[in-house]
Amino acid sequence: EADIYQTPRYLVIGTGKKITLECSQTMGHDKMYWYQQDPGMELHLIHYSYGVNSTEKGDLSSESTVSRIRTEHFPLTLESARPSHTSQYLCASSGIGRDRVYNEQFFGPGTRLTVL
Amino acid sequence: SQQGEEDPQALSIQEGENATMNCSYKTSINNLQWYRQNSGRGLVHLILIRSNEREKHSGRLRVTLDTSKKSSSLLITASRAADTASYFCATVSSGNTPLVFGKGTRLSVIA
Numbered sequence: 506e507a508d509i510y511q512t513p514r515y516l517v518i519g520t521g522k523k524i525t526l527e528c529s530q531t532m533g534h535d536k537m538y539w540y541q542q543d544p545g546m547e548l549h550l551i552h553y554s555y556g557v558n559s560t561e562k563g564d565l566s567s568e569s570t571v572s573r574i575r576t577e578h579f580p581l582t583l584e585s586a587r588p589s590h591t592s593q594y595l596c597a598s599s600g601i602g603r604d605r606v607y608n609e610q611f612f613g614p615g616t617r618l619t620v621l
Numbered sequence: 622s623q624q625g626e627e628d629p630q631a632l633s634i635q636e637g638e639n640a641t642m643n644c645s646y647k648t649s650i651n652n653l654q655w656y657r658q659n660s661g662r663g664l665v666h667l668i669l670i671r672s673n674e675r676e677k678h679s680g681r682l683r684v685t686l687d688t689s690k691k692s693s694s695l696l697i698t699a700s701r702a703a704d705t706a707s708y709f710c711a712t713v714s715s716g717n718t719p720l721v722f723g724k725g726t727r728l729s730v731i732a
Contacts, residue, residue, distance in 0.1 A: 547709075548722045608669060
């Protein structure tokens with residue numbers, strides 16, 4: 506059982522609302538990721554972080570922003586939600602291996618977001 | 622950009638049969654990983670194979686890697702209904718780069 510948590514698990518909100526999806530891990534991993542995934546489809550990397558005060562955009566353009574003030578916490582914020590943001594958001598973390606290459610990722614259970 | 626491409630996109634088999642999924646990728650890698658995702662959940666790491674390895678086993682899972690063909694296969698032997706899930710391959714290039722996931726194979730095991 507991976508020690509990575511996401512809240513809320515489900516969220517239904519109206520257009521224009523500001524929301525923050527929470528992600529926390531207790532494994533001391535320095536690297537964390539956010540993915541967006543539509544049901545039954547591929548994962549798209551939207552943000553990742555090498556460590557505290559470090560954030561990078563992923564392959565998929567996203568209107569969301571992230572912050573990394575503490576190692577264990579990597580929240581994702583949407584300033585103004587739209588129906589096109591309806592999707593599942595998955596958070597993951599990984600730690601560096603002996604060969605200095607990141608090895609397996611541990612995933613949280615996901616947040617399913619619906620914007621009406 | 623997607624690195625891995627799984628094949629087939631969907632697979633339906635009877636319980637007890639073996640399931641084989643393939644993954645092809647484009648650039649050189651340090652390691653390749655396979656993950657499972659049950660419907661509506663996060664992904665779970667199954668197995669990692671490094672670029673200097675050719676085959677790896679874990680329980681009923683067998684993974685092969687052919688770096689000359691830039692391909693990998695995942696074999697699940699004696700499948701069970703509980704194996705029903707989507708399976709993704711993911712690659713790690715040399716250096717400090719994120720995992721790149723393929724599009725996944727949806728496996729259905731019918732009891």
